[in-house]
Amino acid sequence: MSTPALRQRRSGLLSRWPGRNNEGYLAALLLLVVAVMSAAAPAFFSLHTFFSVIRGATVPWIFAMGVLLVLVSGGIDVSFPAIAVFSAYSAVALTTARGVDAGLLGNFALAMAIGCLLGLVNGILIARFRLPTLIVTLGTAGFFRGAMITFVGATYIAQLPRSLAEQSTRSVISVNTEAGTTFLHVLVVPVLILTVLIALGLKHTMFGRAAYAIGGDPEAARRVGIPVQRTQVVLYVLVGALAAFGGMVFMIQGQAADPQMLIGIELDTIAAVVLGGASIFGGRGSVLGTVLGVLLVQVINNSLVLVGVPTAWQRATVGLLLLLGVGAQAWAGRRPRRAAPAAVKAPAVKAAA
Amino acid sequence: MMNRIAEADGMRRGGAERRDVLTDFVRKIHVNRSVGQMAALLVAAFAIFTILRPAVFLGSYNLQVIALAAPEIGILAIAMMVTMLSGGIDLSVVSIANASAITISMTYTAVSSRAGVELANSLALPLVLLGLVVGVAAGAINGLLIAKVGITPILATLGTMQLFNGLELVVTGGRTLYGAPAGLSTLGTTTFLGVPAIFLILVVVAVAIGVLLDRISLGFRIRYQGANAEASRFSGISSTRTLLATYTIVGLLGGIAGVVFLSRNPSASADYGASYTLLVIVIAVLGGTNPYGGRATVLGVVLATLCLQVVASGFTAMRLSSQQYAMAQGVILIGAMVLDYLRGRGSSR
Numbered sequence A: 001m002s003t004p005a006l007r008q009r010r011s012g013l014l015s016r017w018p019g020r021n022n023e024g025y026l027a028a029l030l031l032l033v034v035a036v037m038s039a040a041a042p043a044f045f046s047l048h049t050f051f052s053v054i055r056g057a058t059v060p061w062i063f064a065m066g067v068l069l070v071l072v073s074g075g076i077d078v079s080f081p082a083i084a085v086f087s088a089y090s091a092v093a094l095t096t097a098r099g100v101d102a103g104l105l106g107n108f109a110l111a112m113a114i115g116c117l118l119g120l121v122n123g124i125l126i127a128r129f130r131l132p133t134l135i136v137t138l139g140t141a142g143f144f145r146g147a148m149i150t151f152v153g154a155t156y157i158a159q160l161p162r163s164l165a166e167q168s169t170r171s172v173i174s175v176n177t178e179a180g181t182t183f184l185h186v187l188v189v190p191v192l193i194l195t196v197l198i199a200l201g202l203k204h205t206m207f208g209r210a211a212y213a214i215g216g217d218p219e220a221a222r223r224v225g226i227p228v229q230r231t232q233v234v235l236y237v238l239v240g241a242l243a244a245f246g247g248m249v250f251m252i253q254g255q256a257a258d259p260q261m262l263i264g265i266e267l268d269t270i271a272a273v274v275l276g277g278a279s280i281f282g283g284r285g286s287v288l289g290t291v292l293g294v295l296l297v298q299v300i301n302n303s304l305v306l307v308g309v310p311t312a313w314q315r316a317t318v319g320l321l322l323l324l325g326v327g328a329q330a331w332a333g334r335r336p337r338r339a340a341p342a343a344v345k346a347p348a349v350k351a352a353a
Numbered sequence B: 001m002m003n004r005i006a007e008a009d010g011m012r013r014g015g016a017e018r019r020d021v022l023t024d025f026v027r028k029i030h031v032n033r034s035v036g037q038m039a040a041l042l043v044a045a046f047a048i049f050t051i052l053r054p055a056v057f058l059g060s061y062n063l064q065v066i067a068l069a070a071p072e073i074g075i076l077a078i079a080m081m082v083t084m085l086s087g088g089i090d091l092s093v094v095s096i097a098n099a100s101a102i103t104i105s106m107t108y109t110a111v112s113s114r115a116g117v118e119l120a121n122s123l124a125l126p127l128v129l130l131g132l133v134v135g136v137a138a139g140a141i142n143g144l145l146i147a148k149v150g151i152t153p154i155l156a157t158l159g160t161m162q163l164f165n166g167l168e169l170v171v172t173g174g175r176t177l178y179g180a181p182a183g184l185s186t187l188g189t190t191t192f193l194g195v196p197a198i199f200l201i202l203v204v205v206a207v208a209i210g211v212l213l214d215r216i217s218l219g220f221r222i223r224y225q226g227a228n229a230e231a232s233r234f235s236g237i238s239s240t241r242t243l244l245a246t247y248t249i250v251g252l253l254g255g256i257a258g259v260v261f262l263s264r265n266p267s268a269s270a271d272y273g274a275s276y277t278l279l280v281i282v283i284a285v286l287g288g289t290n291p292y293g294g295r296a297t298v299l300g301v302v303l304a305t306l307c308l309q310v311v312a313s314g315f316t317a318m319r320l321s322s323q324q325y326a327m328a329q330g331v332i333l334i335g336a337m338v339l340d341y342l343r344g345r346g347s348s349r
Helices: A003-010 A023-040 A047-072 A080-097 A103-129 A133-152 A162-169 A188-204 A206-216 A218-223 A228-254 A266-275 A287-306 A313-332 A334-339 A341-350 B002-052 B060-085 B093-115 B117-122 B124-149 B153-172 B182-189 B197-215 B217-227 B229-234 B239-264 B276-286 B298-317 B322-343
Strands: A171-177 A180-185
Touching (some): A047 A080, A047 A171, A047 A188, A047 A206, A047 A228, A047 A266, A047 A287, A080 A103, A080 A133, A080 A228, A103 A133, A103 A162, A103 A228, A133 B276, A133 B322, A162 A228, A188 A206, A188 A228, A206 A218, A206 A228, A218 A228, A266 A287, A266 A313, A266 B153, A313 B153, B060 B093, B060 B239, B093 B117, B093 B153, B093 B239, B124 B182, B182 B197, B182 B239, B197 B217, B197 B239, B217 B229, B229 B239, B276 B298, B276 B322, B298 B322
């Protein structure tokens, strides 16, 4: 459980409901979906489903954290899948080609160092030349993927280094149920730690507050003395490292290094984060909301299968949900914005996680 | 005294007038520059590949490939450009094109299995119209969400992209559908004086949108909407109607692109052109479209489309991989943006 939730409880859950970014509605919707699905298919309400939802959500969860950081600072990043693949694949390809195993930490460190470098490229282009973030990351995404296939390699590596391969079956909790033993994967632990760190960092550090401030209004942030360029560069470096981490986890879960992996997930991830209440204009968004958004998408994907709805409906359902979510927000904010623009603007800047 | 004031006044007015002429001129150069830049880049790319691989690159086969591959991307890029001009974006335009292609293909197959192939083929024109209606309807949904409900374009179209694409997956079951009216396939192989007919569709679309943007009041309203939404609202322009019209027109363009998909290849699927969404954004921006709205030219976008196609086929002629082409794309895009920044530092955004 992350800090905002605890905060809310301390100051009275009801008085703060539904939360600054409508986390309450999202949590209620999540519970509603779980309740409806459990009623429709009793098999749904089980530890096994819970663990498999968490397992399926792990990689989107990590990417969503990176996307949240970028959205909060007022940008859009579509290059994180390319960075994830480049870093994770290169780390494994470079070590296996030399017949060495860098070990679990070594491999992760190598991948995340590469991720930092690629993030630095994004950060410098965005901060130094003030180019639109969507356009820059579109360009670098194509460049990174192309460069990896051209210079690093294009072969499918079916055998991961032993230190990574043995992680794919390691679990942190295993529970025996009548349906068989069910596992919670070990990689959930670092993801939870990262999530708490990001939540604390966004809320309680200068860097986190600066990210919100830049997303709210870069000019205002500059005038109160926030080093906008430096913050942006550091932010994109961080996001690069997060993407690399996500790529490694994806590779371990899939038990192979495929240079063609993670294609086309960028817009889906952004959709989940926006569903979680983050504003595409920056300055607004919370870790709790993002996690709820990712879990909601994952629960819907999992449960549709269980109640016999063809998997083909998943995408349409998520799209509809996104439209309903942002539509309700837009509709609610429509009239007051016309009447008194200042009254709406003010809380929007403050409305940080 | 009075004279002097009048004189000063006159001078001031003259100065203001001169400045207006000057800004106007600079603005013209600015637009022309990005078109000129694109034209120069196109000629340069063409020349480079001609010198490096004259036999392959100048072969009629290669030129045909360029002329056949460019239209669908060009039409989608023009659609993207129109939404960017209005200050928005349309991430759903490729899924709209697929919706049109899938509708035509499924209806054709249904008719031909029930009432015979001849009847189905004779219905080519109504089927095409049906596809265009689907495009217009999908575009109108975008327009309603953006103009009436008030959702930000990027979010509304992100949602409808998933919704349309999801429904297409449901309808097709994730499979590739085969079958299209014979007339469409004929269209895809017909040439006039060596120019493929579907390339002429691109030309017609480009001219029509060019006339719309430069000669018709709706075009100016779209431009003002993107340049300064607030000011355009205060001048009595209804942003609701402008945006509704913009996205409906873009839906129609998506529908046309779907027809072109089918004429090139009598098959349709929900996954066709998965990489097109980001590609057409690249092309629109390369073609001088200001992603913040208010500035764009059709000619620039068409030139950018051709330029990327020339580079793509040049890379193929050089036996370079599609991955190296992806790298080149990224370098061209960011290079062009950085150059723009270095030249026009602070002058315009």
